[in-house]
Amino acid sequence: MSYVSLTPTRGEVPRDTLVRWLNEYLNVGAFKDPSLNGLQIEGTGTVRRVAVAVDSSLKTIQHAADSGADLLITHHGLFWGDPLALSGPHRERVRTALMADLNLYVSHIPLDAHPVVGNNAMIAQALTLQNTEPFGEWADGKIGIAGELPFEQSLQDFADRVQKLTGEICLVHGGGRSPTVRRLGVLSGSGAGSIAEAAAMGLDTLLTGEPEHKHFHDAFEYGVNVIYAGHYETEVFGVRALAARLEDEFGLAWQFLHHPTGL
Structure with missing residues (x-):
């Protein structure tokens, strides 16, 4: 059965409602993928503003936090199957998201x-x-x-x-x-x-x-x-199109965070 979102206020969505919609729309369970697709970091329970980006770098996460985003959606996430200690740069990425109460949602192969x-x-x-x-x-x-x-x-x-x-x-x-x-x-x-x-x-x-x-x-x-x-540059298209779809579905404001790698 198709999941139907019920948003009480246009432009303000419960996080769990949004995550369920994303999981179904992107069919995240249908793909064998080293990425941990879905909600990788849980933050605030209400989403009003979305940021999207290709990579979950420290710079991107900080940019999302500084922009006032409640949810950051990226193509490349922080967790790729094997256990990873929360130390060094990885700790800083996670800490920055948690300090900002920022949700991080990732879609790798499903978004390709x-x-x-x-x-x-x-x-x-x-x-x-x-x-x-x-x-x-x-x-x-x-x-x-x-x-x-x-x-x-x-x-x-x-x-x-x-x-x-x-x-x-x-x-x-x-x-x-x-x-x-x-x-x-x-x-x-x-x-x-x-x-x-x-x-x-x-x-x-x-x-x-x-x-x-x-x-x-x-x-x-x-x-x-x-x-x-x-x-x-070949993977900026999906996150932007997904954000536009969220705007159509839920009335959420969004922005694309451009942090090119040159690769």
Whole structure:
């Protein structure tokens, strides 16, 4: 049964109501993920203002606290499966959130994979991909999107288009058998390992975030163009789209905290 939120006051939501809605909307239990998805730090019981960001760094958490946010939603959280001592920088991140009574909610793979507000869905929409299908194997499913551009573009023209979209200077590996782009796979973040999958699907180009040395030769040996647009810059889309969805659903004010890594 679909969860229906009942908010007594528009723009003011009980934390637990919001967390239940997020968990269901993002389908957080459907993904095998090293990230501890969901509410990682419990803060104030009422949410009026939301901040969203890619990373849960100390700078981001402090920025959220200083901005008066009650809830910070990030793509990369603080807990990744293994126990981690509350010492050093990790202690400072947690302490800063607790001192500010700030809730921290994290959505990693669920936000990459979401068909409406996901990183890959938003990039595909911005690039006007058509005839889309699942792409990018993760565990027992796919979290990316493949599709066709409305018209063929040169690799350089397409890379320039991506650069305007992300604001990041792209690294281009022209390994494709053709110097043009028409059939494209989109996989935000660390998607270099999907070059072989792109080739098997007949895609001429893969758009992803960051390169990996062990996959450098794959582009040229499998005959696939690869555009690396930045791990950070390919993952700003989901948190912003999710925040806009919360504004529509609950009337919550929100802001995006931009702390780029250059990677």
